[in-house]
Amino acid sequence: MTAAGLPMEIRAEGLPTRVRxxxxxxxxxxxxxxxxxxxEVKAEFIHRLADAGLPTVEATSFVHPKWVPQLADAERLFPLLGDLDPHxxxxxxxxERGLDRALALGARRIAVFASATESFAKANLNRTVDEALAMFAPVVARAKDAKVHVRGYLSMCFGDPWEGPVPxxxxVRVCRELLELGCDELSLGDTIGVATPGHVQHLLASLNEAGVPSSRLGVHFHDTYGQALANTLAxxxxxxxxxxxxxxxxxxxPYAKSATGNLATExxxxxLHGLGIETGVDLDRxxxxxVWMAEALGRPSPSRTLRALSHKE
Structure with a gap:
């Protein structure tokens, strides 16, 4: 990548110096x-991402193969990553069955997947919100007993395709309950990409007022309406x-048809690099x-930065 392919670094006030x-x-x-x-392609993808400097690379899911057949090879994949730090x-x-499978292979970071809305909890887990939380309680407790880091994903934090805008x-209620179960951090998911920056700021402020510090939170934005980067900055x-x-x-x-792609890492x-925020990531790599994965999948990437940089001579 030439110098012309790098952003000018100009810091803005009030931003963190480093982002994970x-x-x-x-x-x-x-x-x-x-x-x-x-x-083998998945294993190489994960190794390449780690080599690019990404500090955490979510590897797979220990769900029943019936529900997510694309990740049915978790037991075969995880041992192929043995040269990487499981943290x-x-x-x-x-x-709990998924936890047993993960712990048997030496996993040291796990995540549970909850919903802020009843409709998505039913579609994704075939349970109510409270039933799902009850199911996760022993999972989180056992993981903490094993000194395993626990992330709590929360879907539909901003809008739901069946219920509309989420109060x-x-x-806030479900976030607090996940933390009370023992989750180390939460990831706030804009599963269908309807959030806007003001909504993001108000939700974060409401969480802070309820005793949930921003240091315990991550954000997970989808780019359905082109708002993911703006929401991230907020x-x-x-x-x-x-x-x-x-x-x-x-x-x-897979359970919300209106959900399009995630925010592209590139x-x-x-x-972030243009804002002078450290990430540890080598953008070239x-x-x-x-580009390699897009070729393996047989289709171009939607990432604008990837398209711009990969076409530079």
């Missing part, structure tokens, strides 16, 4: 593929320092990795 990017492409991205990506490789677990108090201005993103913009949500890194 939580890479979800290998799990959240690939789980939405129509065809199953070979295990860098979060995995999703839906229940702030509703999202979250950074409010003190959030963990941002989920997907290499090449892979992913959506677009996020370009903005990241772009090369996403």
């Amino acid at each position: 990017i939580h890479e979800v492409g290998a799990r959240d991205g690939l789980q939405n593929e129509q065809t199953v990506v070979p295990t 860098r490789l979060p995995v999703l677990v839906p229940n 702030l108090a509703q999202t 979250a950074l201005q409010h003190g959030v320092t963990t941002v989920d993103a997907s290499a090449g913009g892979l992913g959506g949500c 677009d996020l890194v370009w903005m 990241l772009v090369a990795t996403s």
Whole structure:
């Protein structure tokens, strides 16, 4: 990449000096593929992402193969990552059986997946919100007993395709309950991409007022309406320092048809580096990795930054 392919660094007031990017492409991205990506390709993808400097690369999901067949190879994939620090490789677990499978392979970071709305809880977990939280309680407790880091994903924090805009108090309640279960951090999901910066700021302020500090929060924005970067900046201005993103913009949500791709990691890194915010990510290597994966999948990436940089001579 030439100097012309790098953003000018100009810091803005009130922003963090460093952001941790939580890479979800290998799990959240690939789980939405129509065809199953070979295990060896997934392993190489994860290794390339780690080599690009991404501090956490979500590796896979220990759900029943019936529900997410694209990730049915978790037991075969995770051992192929044995040369990487397992603290860098979060995995999703839906229940105690999933936790057993993850712990047996040496996983040290797990995530549970809750919903702020009843409709999505029913569609995704076939349970009410409270029933899902009850299911997660022993999972989180056992993980903490094993000294495993626990992330709580919360979907539909801003809007739901069946219920419409989600009341702030509703999202705050479920966030507080996840933390009370013992989650170390929460990821606030804009699953269908309807959030706008003001909404983001108000939700974060409401969470802070309810005793949930921004230091315990990450954000997970989808770019359905082109708002993901603007929403991310709003979250950074409010003190959030963990941002989920997907290499090449892979992913959506198999249970919400209106959910399009995740925020592209390349677009996020370009903005953060332009703001002088450290990420530890080598953008050249990241772009090369996403170009490689796009070729493996047989289609171009939606990431604007990737397209711009990969076409430079």
